[in-house]
Structures are given as structure tokens and as C-alpha cells.
Amino acid sequence: MSGADPLRVVLAGAGNMGRAWCAAIEADPDVELVGIADLDPPTARAAAESTGRDVAVGADAVELAAATGARAVVNATVPRAHHPVTTAALLAGLDVLGEKPVAETVAQALSLAAAARVTGRLFMVSQSRRWNPQLFALRAMAAELGAPGSLTTEFFRDPHFGGFREEMADPLLVDMAIHAFDAARFLLGAEPVSAYCEAHNPPWSWYAGDASATAVFAMGGGARYTYTGSWCSRGAQTSWNGEWRLSAERGSARWDGDHDPVSDAGPGTPSAPPGSGIAGALRAFTDAVRSGTVPMGEVHENVPSLAMVEAAVRSARTGRRVLIDDVLAEARARALDDETHPAVREELARWADVRRELAAGVDGSRWLSPAAPR
Ligand SMILES: NC(=O)c1ccc[n+]([C@@H]2O[C@H](COP(=O)([O-])OP(=O)(O)OC[C@H]3O[C@@H](n4cnc5c(N)ncnc54)[C@H](O)[C@@H]3O)[C@@H](O)[C@H]2O)c1
Incomplete structure (x- = not known):
């Protein structure tokens, strides 16, 4: 992809939020929507028709990306599908912009962070309310x-x-x-x-x-x-x-x-986000894919937000104060138990200190080189 070519993307999940993504992608001249995948065919077709263009539809985002030459997937599926759909896309050499939450559990989120490391692809989570x-x-x-x-x-x-x-x-x-x-x-x-x-x-x-x-x-x-x-x-x-x-x-x-x-003090020196809500997240994602910079919301950076949710829920259940380090360590143990991909498992096995691995993040320059399917 040259700097001037629109980024070709497939949208996975065409429900309520998927339709909002459809409109945001259509409004961004740097992104081209080339396919829409949804398990429910009429839902995918209705979203495609809303564009007024001939957009390919299917049930599987990765197959659709291969057929259309897409470089990235926008994952707006239900939370339980975030882990399988994003994993498949990363392993196929695609960059991914995913809806919040990063995954259903912190364990799955760690698996996705490790998969991003192993594949050298960008996985960014869109927390729309940050882009304000x-x-x-x-x-x-x-x-x-x-x-x-x-x-x-x-x-x-x-x-x-x-x-x-x-x-x-x-x-x-x-x-x-x-x-x-x-x-x-x-x-x-x-x-x-x-x-x-x-x-x-x-x-x-x-x-x-x-x-x-x-x-x-x-x-x-x-x-x-x-x-x-x-x-x-x-x-x-x-x-x-x-x-x-x-x-x-x-x-x-x-x-x-x-x-x-x-x-009470002055305004300081505010920076402006590249856009508001999901449009801002989409622009940041596109810029990062092109420049090899690490955007806000890259999976490693996003995981602690889900860890706060899991810790709060656990505390509400037990009546106890919950340490985030305990949530992360237990999530890593579960991720290791559940992981089916050998290279991702090997990566997770190295994560003795999860917090340090999350803070270390990824080297963005790796996603400048188009990846071969893995
Ligand atoms: N950022 C926000 O403000 C905001 C607001 C609402 C929802 N969301 C998030 O957006 C995501 C989607 O929520 P929604 O309200 O649009 O749900 P929804 O149920 O309306 O739509 C989800 C769609 O995903 C499809 N789907 C499920 N599994 C799939 C798979 N494996 N491959 C392809 N398609 C699949 C379903 O058929 C459905 O059409 C959730 O993660 C939710 O948390 C974010």
C-alpha cells in the first residue's frame, strides 16, 4: 500500500455498531470498504446495500479479505466473537481495528496481545469515548x-x-x-x-x-x-x-x-484527536498502519481497562479488594491453559511479568512490512 492508496478493509459484524462503522468507513476517503461479513446473511446484505455500492458479502471475514485483497479487518462482532475473529485475522496477516471490549475475558485479551506480537500485525481496540x-x-x-x-x-x-x-x-x-x-x-x-x-x-x-x-x-x-x-x-x-x-x-x-x-488552572496545551468517536479511532488506525507508529488503543495498552472491569466484578462478588496484578497473573495462567496456537502459547509462556509485557507493547515498524499469511 502506498501512502495515497485507501486502506482496503472488511467489516466483520454488521449489527448496530457495525452499521455505524459502515458509515464511518464510507465517510473516510483514506479507507475503502470492500467486504462485509456477518453470520446472518440478510444483515450483511442490508449493510452492503446501505453503501449504495457493490460491496462483497459473506460469513467469514478472513475469507472475504482474501477474496477482495483487503489489508485489514474492522471487528464489530459481539464480544464473544472478538477473540476468534481477531485471532484468525491476525494469523492471516491482516491488521485489525476491534470494537471494545478487547475480548470477553482478560485471558482472551492476553492471547490477542500475544498473537499481535507473534504475527507482527497491528491490533487496535476502538474505545470510542476516548476519542473526544x-x-x-x-x-x-x-x-x-x-x-x-x-x-x-x-x-x-x-x-x-x-x-x-x-x-x-x-x-x-x-x-x-x-x-x-x-x-x-x-x-x-x-x-x-x-x-x-x-x-x-x-x-x-x-x-x-x-x-x-x-x-x-x-x-x-x-x-x-x-x-x-x-x-x-x-x-x-x-x-x-x-x-x-x-x-x-x-x-x-x-x-x-x-x-x-x-x-481552576489554565487550559494547558491540549492536543486534538484526529477525529471524534469511531471516526477518530479509524483515522488513528489508518495513520498507524501507514506510519508504523503505535496508536492509542493498541491491544497491549488497552488490556488494563478490561482488567479494571474484571477486578470490579470480582470484588463485587467477593466483597474483597482485588489486586490488578492478581487478575493479570490468573488471566495469563488461564490463557496458557486455553491457547491452541503453538507460537502464541510460547509467547505467553515468556510473560512472567504480565504488567511489564503490556507496558513494553510492540514495535510498530513490524507492521509496515506486509505479512505473509501464517
Ligand atoms: N463504542 C460504543 O459506544 C459501542 C456501542 C455499542 C456497542 N459496542 C460494541 O460493538 C460490538 C457489537 O455490538 P452491537 O450492539 O453492534 O451488537 P449486535 O448484536 O447488534 O451486532 C453484532 C453482529 O455481529 C454478528 N456476528 C457475530 N459473530 C460473528 C462472526 N463470528 N463473524 C461475523 N459476524 C458475527 C452478528 O450476527 C450481529 O449481526 C460489541 O463489542 C459492543 O460492545 C460499542
Whole structure:
């Protein structure tokens, strides 16, 4: 691929989020949608028709990529399909941009990080709410305020989704809170150390699992991050990003999630994301594929956000404070047990210190050379 050629991609999963990806890809002149894969053929066909172009459809993203000469896969399938679909794509020499969560479990996420290392391909996770200019502005303000003390997010809404979210265990923590946990890491520039969480389901809740939760995380450097929220909270709704407050050495900053943040100190020097939401993630992915730089959201960097979710859920179940290092170590042991690909297993076997491996990440220059299928 030359710098000027559009990146040819196949979209895997054409459901609610897949259709949003379809529109984002179609709107980006640097990306060309050449195939749409979905296990449900009418869903794939409907998404293809929405483009008004002749886009190939099928059930298997890797087969479709081979048939169309695609270089990358955008994985917007359901969470349980993230690991198999992304693994197959990486092993076929394709770069992958995947929807959050990186995988259903931290163990599967580690397997994917190891597969990215082994194949030398880029696997980036799109956490759409990170790609927000207001969040970038808040981060610049945070830098002006000195050492962080406490960061809080309040998230209170009452959506009626129907479908899987109303049936699953821990819908708020697993499906939604990961956005805020991920943004907290970004704002503080710190990784989680431990989690304590209480989750419950208010008597009027229309969810089967716990729709309300409060989690406290100790973060590297000593700050505390507190998330409190509910998905069955009537009245006084917060924004979808939640309401944020940072209390730091030289003052405080606040963000209502919809408007520009405000701070006791100056604005600092904010950088702007390359675009908002999934459009920003897509642009960052394309730039990284072309330049060999490591983008925000590269799988190694994203895993701690899922580890925060798993630690919070475990804490809510046991009533105990959970160490992130324990979550990572147990996930690695499980990943080793479950891994079926010999080279990926060998890579995981070397990961005696998971946190260090995640921090070390990958060498982006490796994905500049087109990979032969493995
Ligand atoms: N970033 C956000 O704000 C945001 C919002 C909603 C959903 N999501 C994420 O997007 C992903 C998809 O969610 P959704 O709401 O679109 O779900 P959905 O159920 O509407 O769509 C998923 C689609 O994937 C297809 N699929 C499943 N397994 C597949 C496979 N192996 N190969 C090809 N297609 C397969 C299904 O047939 C379905 O059409 C999830 O990971 C979800 O967490 C993110």
C-alpha cells in the first residue's frame, strides 16, 4: 500500500455498531470498504446495500479479505466473537481495528496481545469515548493542576435497551463502565493497582443483573478513581460520558461530559484527536498502519481497562479488594491453559511479568512490512 492508496478493509459484524462503522468507513476517503461479513446473511446484505455500492458479502471475514485483497479487518462482532475473529485475522496477516471490549475475558485479551506480537500485525481496540476533544482538553487541564488526588465519574441514566444487556450479569460494569475506566487511565496517565466494588440491583430495575455499582480504584502514583453509576436511574440524567471531577494539588477541574471542561488552572496545551468517536479511532488506525507508529488503543495498552472491569466484578462478588496484578497473573495462567496456537502459547509462556509485557507493547515498524499469511 502506498501512502495515497485507501486502506482496503472488511467489516466483520454488521449489527448496530457495525452499521455505524459502515458509515464511518464510507465517510473516510483514506479507507475503502470492500467486504462485509456477518453470520446472518440478510444483515450483511442490508449493510452492503446501505453503501449504495457493490460491496462483497459473506460469513467469514478472513475469507472475504482474501477474496477482495483487503489489508485489514474492522471487528464489530459481539464480544464473544472478538477473540476468534481477531485471532484468525491476525494469523492471516491482516491488521485489525476491534470494537471494545478487547475480548470477553482478560485471558482472551492476553492471547490477542500475544498473537499481535507473534504475527507482527497491528491490533487496535476502538474505545470510542476516548476519542473526544473535550476529554483531551480535560487531560491538558489535569497536567496544569499538578499531582492528582481524586478523580470521580457519576453516570446515571435509564435506557431501555431490550436484548442482551437486560439479561446479562453486571450490565453496567461490563458493557458501559469500561468506557469511563478507560478514560480515567487516559486522564490520570496512570495504571490501576486495585479495585473495591459494590454492585446491586435496585428493586425497580428492569435488568436481570446488577444495574448499579460503585467502584474505587487505587491508581499508580496514589490517586483514587471512583466510579458510581446506574443504568436504571430515573430523573436527573447525566450525559452518556458521565460527569467528571478531578481534585488535584493546585485545584480542581470538572467536565459534564457534553460541554467544554472547566478548571481552576489554565487550559494547558491540549492536543486534538484526529477525529471524534469511531471516526477518530479509524483515522488513528489508518495513520498507524501507514506510519508504523503505535496508536492509542493498541491491544497491549488497552488490556488494563478490561482488567479494571474484571477486578470490579470480582470484588463485587467477593466483597474483597482485588489486586490488578492478581487478575493479570490468573488471566495469563488461564490463557496458557486455553491457547491452541503453538507460537502464541510460547509467547505467553515468556510473560512472567504480565504488567511489564503490556507496558513494553510492540514495535510498530513490524507492521509496515506486509505479512505473509501464517
Ligand atoms: N463504542 C460504543 O459506544 C459501542 C456501542 C455499542 C456497542 N459496542 C460494541 O460493538 C460490538 C457489537 O455490538 P452491537 O450492539 O453492534 O451488537 P449486535 O448484536 O447488534 O451486532 C453484532 C453482529 O455481529 C454478528 N456476528 C457475530 N459473530 C460473528 C462472526 N463470528 N463473524 C461475523 N459476524 C458475527 C452478528 O450476527 C450481529 O449481526 C460489541 O463489542 C459492543 O460492545 C460499542
